[in-house]
Amino acid sequence: MKFILSYLGQLKGRLAYAMTLKFSAAIFELLLPRILTHIIDEVVPLGQIKLVIYWGLAMIAVAALTAFLNITANRAAVRNAKEVAFQVRQDLFEKTARLSGTRFDLFTLPSLTSRMTSDSYNIQQFAQTLQAMCIRAPFLMLGGIIMMYSMDVVLASILVAIIIPLGLFIFFVSRKGIPLFNIVQEKLDTVVRIMRENITGIRVVKALSKKDYEERRFDQANEEMYRSNTRASTIMALPGPVMNLCLNAGLALVVYVGALRVNAGAMKPGVILGSLTYFNTILMSVMALNRIFIMMSKASASANRIADVLTSPEDQQILSPEECRKPAGDELIRMEQVNFRYQEGSGHTRDGARTLALKDISFAVREGESLGIIGPTGSGKSTILQLLMRFYDVKDGGVFIDGKDVRSFEPDALRRYFGVVFQNDIVFNETLFHNIDFGRGLTTEQVDAAVKDAMAADYVYGLKGGLDFVADIKGANLSGGQKQRLLIARSLAGKPRILILDDSSSALDYQTDARLRKTLSEKYQDSTLIMIAQRVSSIKHLTHILVLKDGECIGYGSHEELMEGCQYYRDICEAQMGAME
Numbered sequence: 001m002k003f004i005l006s007y008l009g010q011l012k013g014r015l016a017y018a019m020t021l022k023f024s025a026a027i028f029e030l031l032l033p034r035i036l037t038h039i040i041d042e043v044v045p046l047g048q049i050k051l052v053i054y055w056g057l058a059m060i061a062v063a064a065l066t067a068f069l070n071i072t073a074n075r076a077a078v079r080n081a082k083e084v085a086f087q088v089r090q091d092l093f094e095k096t097a098r099l100s101g102t103r104f105d106l107f108t109l110p111s112l113t114s115r116m117t118s119d120s121y122n123i124q125q126f127a128q129t130l131q132a133m134c135i136r137a138p139f140l141m142l143g144g145i146i147m148m149y150s151m152d153v154v155l156a157s158i159l160v161a162i163i164i165p166l167g168l169f170i171f172f173v174s175r176k177g178i179p180l181f182n183i184v185q186e187k188l189d190t191v192v193r194i195m196r197e198n199i200t201g202i203r204v205v206k207a208l209s210k211k212d213y214e215e216r217r218f219d220q221a222n223e224e225m226y227r228s229n230t231r232a233s234t235i236m237a238l239p240g241p242v243m244n245l246c247l248n249a250g251l252a253l254v255v256y257v258g259a260l261r262v263n264a265g266a267m268k269p270g271v272i273l274g275s276l277t278y279f280n281t282i283l284m285s286v287m288a289l290n291r292i293f294i295m296m297s298k299a300s301a302s303a304n305r306i307a308d309v310l311t312s313p314e315d316q317q318i319l320s321p322e323e324c325r326k327p328a329g330d331e332l333i334r335m336e337q338v339n340f341r342y343q344e345g346s347g348h349t350r351d352g353a354r355t356l357a358l359k360d361i362s363f364a365v366r367e368g369e370s371l372g373i374i375g376p377t378g379s380g381k382s383t384i385l386q387l388l389m390r391f392y393d394v395k396d397g398g399v400f401i402d403g404k405d406v407r408s409f410e411p412d413a414l415r416r417y418f419g420v421v422f423q424n425d426i427v428f429n430e431t432l433f434h435n436i437d438f439g440r441g442l443t444t445e446q447v448d449a450a451v452k453d454a455m456a457a458d459y460v461y462g463l464k465g466g467l468d469f470v471a472d473i474k475g476a477n478l479s480g481g482q483k484q485r486l487l488i489a490r491s492l493a494g495k496p497r498i499l500i501l502d503d504s505s506s507a508l509d510y511q512t513d514a515r516l517r518k519t520l521s522e523k524y525q526d527s528t529l530i531m532i533a534q535r536v537s538s539i540k541h542l543t544h545i546l547v548l549k550d551g552e553c554i555g556y557g558s559h560e561e562l563m564e565g566c567q568y569y570r571d572i573c574e575a576q577m578g579a580m581e
């Protein structure tokens with residue numbers, strides 16, 4: 001709650017405006033039944049049609065003014081609520097971008113996405129209802145009761161006797177129902193997750209004939225959601241009809257008791273109509289208060305989930321030179337005796353969380369040299385890259401760039417060293433130019449050169465609009481090879497000091513791969529290249545080659561040295577030569 005209020009507090013002036021309008025509307029709303037009673041009891045008996053019309057017009061004017069105030073206030077409330085959600089999303093996005101890899105793993109991607117979407121939407125809904133109702137509903141309720149008492153004490157007491165237990169009943173039912181709705185939300189998360197997995201992995205699901213299995217998994221999750229939804233709805237369906245029943249019973253009672261009292265000369269008939277209207281207004285206010293209560297518990301659960309992210313500690317501090325490790329050499333890239341383990345309980349069920357992903361890894365690459373990394377899937381190749389770019393911090397060993405501990409760099413300064421293509425890297429739903437420039441403010445010449453060097457010129461300039469061609473989400477309107485070349489262009493653009501290509505030539509044919517290698521060695525001698533590859537042919541010409549297996553270095557040296565001294569490397573080479581023959 002405090003969290004939401006702190007965001008609302010930033011809009012103090014605008015909030016006051018919306019709520020003052022809403023309050024003014026409520027005052028007029030409260031006057032309306034009173035005017036009606038006055039017309040019936042005082043004006044009509046005078047028998048002057050002109051006077052009746054005059055009062056009637058006055059009533060219409062008050063009603064119109066009320067509507068105008070309500071509409072203006074609601075629009076202001078919607079705007080404010082959207083602004084709150086916008087700000088929350090913005091803060092979440094910025095914080096997410098700063099999260100360390102470890103924190104990111106702990107929160108998990110789907111959960112961060114739902115915090116940014118449905119949780120911030122819950123807050124928006126609540127902020128909107130709160131502005132519209134938090135003053136209006138109690139005011140109308142109390143004001144209505146006072147107005148009823150001011151007209152007729154007996155009738156008012158009867159109605160209040162109905163309202164109080166009804167209000168309590170609705171409150172307790174909601175309190176019971178809310179936790180059930182939270183369960184529904186959790187089940188819904190599961191259904192959405194399975195749906196997402198299946199839609200994004202539809203090809204592999206079909207290819208491996210996993211359709212039946214996936215359908216069963218989905219049916220089960222869907223069934224659970226259906227059941228918990230039914231349970232929650234059964235309870236939450238109670239207040240509406242009960243309220244209607246009480247409303248109608250109350251109305252009948254008012255008419256009956258009212259008629260008796262009018263006959264006995266204790267009150268005038270207009271009071272019956274006035275009391276009925278107030279009764280209705282009060283019940284609506286009770287329902288509105290209840291709605292605020294329901295939304296509040298939903299929104300505060302959402303707010304907690306968002307606050308968890310926003311207040312999660314920045315676990316990657318920038319260290320002063322004194323706190324850092326000193327490297328034994330000042331090469332551009334250096335790793336010293338790194339042992340690294342991914343955090344346990346990170347939501348990953350992969351073995352990496354339990355075992356060491358890297359064991360005692362050391363290597364050094366000078367400016368202008370190059371390093372190839374080869375090894376089976378899961379051997380720790382990508383982990384090395386993530387450590388160089390400080391997505392994760394090592395606790396045991398040291399990682400150095402340009403002779404300095406990576407922990408001593410400002411994040412932007414560190415990332416500026418790198419041009420990188422990751423495995424499964426993303427093409428954004430943007431023009432090709434923006435996909436390559438990526439907010440770095442590169443010139444057209446720089447982008448153009450990168451496109452040519454990435455062997456992408458033929459297809460890019462063959463597309464309608466060339467660099468202005470808009471890629472679909474995840475580059476769905478480009479082929480695998482085209483996407484890959486676009487990503488390579490992104491990494492080459494601006495000639496980074498360290499160029500990292502993580503298995504990026506796998507989608508290229510041999511010929512393009514060979515041409516790319518030639519271009520890199522001719523035009524990018526100043527960039528220090530790190531290349532992860534499945535094919536020995538992609539890396540055999542590089543200065544150093546690191547052979548990894550189960551996170552361990554089982555060979556390090558040039559191609560020739562490894563052919564000499566590393567049986568495992570020789571085996572890979574022979575297997576691949578065999579495959580090519």
Ligand code: ADP
Pocket residue numbers: 105342343346348350351352353357375376377378379380381382383384
């Ligand atoms: P490679 O790039 O050689 O395929 P990785 O460096 O991606 O291998 O992974 C090395 C090991 O660490 C694997 O066992 C993998 O499952 C595990 N791993 C990778 N990323 C994570 C992560 N974010 N959380 C937990 N374990 C991970």
